[in-house]
Amino acid sequence: MEGRPTDDAELFARAQRGETAAYEEIVQRYQQMAFRTAYVITGSAADAEDATQEAFVKAYRALAGFRAGAEPRPWLLRIVANEARNRVRSSGRRQSVELRLAGSFRPGGAAPSPEAAAVAAEDTKRLLGFVSELSEEDRLVIANRYFLELSGEETAAALGIPEGTVKSRLSRALSRLRARVEGASNA
């Protein structure tokens, strides 16, 4: 959990009173989560930027509807994801997000041997390859829950589905992923 110098509730209350500085801080605080969520949906950084910007403007105008004490992340994610999906729909093209490993890839654990590091790196690359082969629905739920580290409620908001459906989708997606991983290692 990152440090939160000002409480979310206080920031939202100030923004609701019309303090644009407070809203700017909300944008700063949540733009990475919002942008990456939009990127997973649109598959394009430019579309994700447009969608996120639009979503923050819409969220500002809808601030009066934000209930005091509510969780801001699902509320914002719902608006961001709607905007991202609108963009995909209106552009008429569906670009699947292409996830890549960072260049500075270092497997977990301190200073592994070069051989162990190479094996771990290969494993991770293969796992990402298997995730990429899954259906769009499976990939989205996995990316939201594990790659973006969203909670169940936040994943539900980002996907526009009930939280119970997130659980069942996740469990099916994990089983299918596991079957692919095992199928490959037994082959």
Added chain:
Amino acid sequence: MPELIEMEQRLSRLGDELEWPATPNLAPAVRLRIATRRPRLDRRWVMAAAAAILVLAAIAAYPPSRDAIASWINLHTFFRTVPHLATPTPLPSGPLGRRLGLGEQTTLAEARAGVRWPLLVPASLGQPDEVYVQPPTDRPSGGEVTLVYAGRPGLPAAGETGVGVLITEARGAINSEYFGKMIGPDTTIEPVTVAGSSGYWVAGAPHVFVFVDSSGQIRYETLRLATNTLLIDVGGTVVRIEGNLTKAQALQIAASLA
């Protein structure tokens, strides 16, 4: 299942190793847009944004034209007449409640328990297919409930909403407004009386409909086209009946409210 837990852990670690495009700093652009309230004209959205600007311009150009017709009955609705009715931006996708800004889905029993007025259901349509509730903190001080009826023979689903009939009921302080209507030249407004309740029949060309939040601000994200609508004040509850309805059908539904 330990295998799945292990898979979850591997995926979380994988997430840490992914390369993401750099997050742009959106705060300056958002600040500018909030200050100017001008939709951004990105290439793909030029048409939609232009339409939205037309609507916004129409609102700005006609501020005093709030019609007095709704003042003596409690319709909680402002009407504005605009010279050109623009097409709003497309509705957001997702479940109906979100798409149309109706609130959270619930059951009829829970909705009844959650509001202080006797919730009215039209006997002629029977039980609604879906029910939504908007808490008082968001909109009307007394709450707001929407009954949704899917399209059926004789009541086809309307292109504007995707459903057969929408019935929204709301209650709050007198003279507060929760609904807004922007009416173009091809839409007619006619006073009506149904079973002792007064109201208006808004028909003809689709009009722009929007929800207003509890502080009186227009909620732009709910701006959408609405088809024929009957608005009536039933003992202090504003009832809004919208659908591809004839006036006779709308009046019949209203008369069967109980």
